Amino acid sequence: MTGTILTMGGGGFSMADDRSVPAPLDDFLLSLVESPRGAGGLPRVCFVGTASGDAASYVDGFTTAFAGRAETSVLPLFYYDQIPGGDLRAHVLAQDVVYVGGGSTANLLALWRLHGLDEVLREAAAAGTVLAGISAGMNCWYEGSVTDSYGPLAALPDGLGLLPGSACPHYDGEAERRPTYLDLVGTGALPTGYAADDGVALLWRDGELVEAVSEREGAGAYRVHRAGDALDTGDAVESLEVAESPLEVRLLP
Template sequence: MGKIIAIGGGELKDLDTFSIDEEVIRLTGKKNPKALFIPTASKDAEGYWETFKQVYGNRLGCKTDVLRLVNETPSLKEIKEKIFGSDLIYVGGGNTLEMLEIWRKHGVDEVLKKAYERGIVLSGLSAGAICWFRYGCSDSPRFANATDASFVRINGLGLVNLTMSPHHIREQHRDNGLTEIMKTTPGVGIGLDDNCALEIVNGTYRFIGSKAGAGAKRVYYKNYKPVVERMRVNENYFLLDRLVKKQ
């Protein structure tokens, strides 16, 4: 069992998710952890990396590093050294589908699975939230066509048997998108609001938030009808099986 903090959305540079970011640090058990930023989904955007250094480095006291896979071609040995040498991984937002294709090409997906088993904290926002789960509800088609508002189901790393969908509340059409995807997807889907995160620790879970009112939705089908449950931020942890299994 491992540790994941999947963040539904919010602007890192504006400190929207700062209390969630503090929880990412806390889970490492270290005052000045080594934090690795993976910006594949944003095509290794340099500005995103600068923001991460400012927040996780200057404000939160981490020793920061970056793994570039678009503008650089590191060897598998270098990839393993960076990932296994970190206390936490933070995956930035962007094009989830393209990111996962690049990861699989370089073997990053398998290295991250081993990092999870080793207890390295896995975190990220938007695409960086989707990637850890069995499936994701993604708007990746819009990166090829800005007018395409459709959603697709993508295969994530499968560390947790859920379908993940970010940016609910801010982008309300995602509610319908997730419900539609779950018609033909086994199990349970989670729709995270911006400024809300699903925290998973060794077989338990809770929802945490950085702004009042942030929460999540739990969606699944029962007798061919959608069941939608509002999930609220809670200080207590619950067994992950309660979230994953249909009621």
């Protein structure tokens, strides 16, 4: 059982012009918490900014965005002595939501594995903690993803695998995302997967896609897959056709 995971292609407080105004995707995330454990009945939400090197501005943005709506904390792997209570596992397991920020997917995965956070998150999800994230925080939960961790966009077939297939965030937000992802799935560099425009999130429960939601009218989500068998040319593998199957997207209030 992998629990509940919300993967955001973009949006939420990370991309909000005014972080003091609640973002619809963040409100939706909080609504997924069934029995909040924080003071005053607020959900406990822990921000993990590993992908950005625990950037102070990102942490401040999170704190501002969730002020008064959640009991907030931060899990700073670059400043390990600042982990609340000094116990990574205990702190994560006490959360209602773990919210992963954007940045370098490759660096995030490497550090999580070094500190054992990947296994702790699996344990937390199975125990009922909602996992969520944007951009790199979307990529990390799948088997693979498109990343700019190494400069130009490329395949990273090395995700945590809590969710099936591959992922591509910012599908309409960055010009090269869509053509690169289509090519990587078409050649088999990445498995069939899911793409989300900025402002769109995919909700998963126990490895099954439940729905796609959006805080932007007209934004989309897609299942990207090879429509034909791969052709072996001897030098390279090429796809007969790559298909984008649009998912139904519910617009959030």
